[in-house]
Amino acid sequence: QSALTQPASVSGSPGQSITISCTGTSSDVGSYNLVSWYQQHPGKAPKLMIYEVSKRPSGASNRFSGSKSGKTASLTISGLQAEDEADYYCCSYAPGSTLVFGGGTKLTVL
Amino acid sequence: QVQLVQSGTEVKKPGASVRVSCKASGYTFTSYAMHWVRQAPGQRLEWMGWINTGNGNTKYSQKFQGRVAITRDTSASTAYMELSSLRSEDTAVYYCAREGNVVLAPRAFDVWGQGTMVTVSS
Numbered sequence: 001q002s003a004l005t006q007p008a009s010v011s012g013s014p015g016q017s018i019t020i021s022c023t024g025t026s027s028d029v030g031s032y033n034l035v036s037w038y039q040q041h042p043g044k045a046p047k048l049m050i051y052e053v054s055k056r057p058s059g060a061s062n063r064f065s066g067s068k069s070g071k072t073a074s075l076t077i078s079g080l081q082a083e084d085e086a087d088y089y090c091c092s093y094a095p096g097s098t099l100v101f102g103g104g105t106k107l108t109v110l
Numbered sequence: 111q112v113q114l115v116q117s118g119t120e121v122k123k124p125g126a127s128v129r130v131s132c133k134a135s136g137y138t139f140t141s142y143a144m145h146w147v148r149q150a151p152g153q154r155l156e157w158m159g160w161i162n163t164g165n166g167n168t169k170y171s172q173k174f175q176g177r178v179a180i181t182r183d184t185s186a187s188t189a190y191m192e193l194s195s196l197r198s199e200d201t202a203v204y205y206c207a208r209e210g211n212v213v214l215a216p217r218a219f220d221v222w223g224q225g226t227m228v229t230v231s232s
Contacts, residue, residue: 099145
């Protein structure tokens with residue numbers, strides 16, 4: 001199972017919105033609405049931000065939203081804040097009860 | 111509160127095995143699956159496998175098939191990940207992560223352990 005494809009880096013200024021894409025295949029992202037997104041600050045464990053493509057767990061800011069079209073899922077962060085600077089990973093359910101992560105995207109808040 | 115506490119740092123020689131533990135508290139251990147995810151220094155998250163903590167069934171990533179074993183001790187609310195035939199490329203932080211239930215966060219990891227650093231070096 002190959003890793004999902006994410007841009008290596010994105011950046012934005014405080015207050016702006018950014019979107020991170022996550023492209024898979026027709027076997028994973030394209031087949032299941034089971035894409036999740038994680039935020040990871042340096043030296044810390046990941047934190048769940050979005051599950052089932054667009055649902056937000058309690059504790060995740062409502063500035064984070066998710067969507068999917070075909071084989072590509074997206075994470076949008078609106079009203080960028082300095083604390084949003086982190087690495088972001090997508091993850092999808094895949095055939096055979098397996099899961100696959102994306103390559104990760106480093107978000108820089110300018 | 112719900113938490114996963116992992117065992118401490120390990121240093122192993124190539125060819126050896128390592129076992130990392132993950133003790134759960136604050137919830138019914140057998141009601142949630144447990145996954146293991148690793149992250150080499152400066153690299154991406156990598157899914158290794160999971161265990162149905164209720165019946166003990168497991169599923170592993172093809173990459174680790176034959177080298178990894180995930181087990182659990184329900185009486186101790188603890189999951190274990192053992193990786194054998196270690197090589198330098200296995201140097202990484204290993205995380206256990208709870209999968210949400212069918213109502214909340216299915217196939218997503220809603221609680222994470224603090225991570226265990228495993229270094230493989232001669």
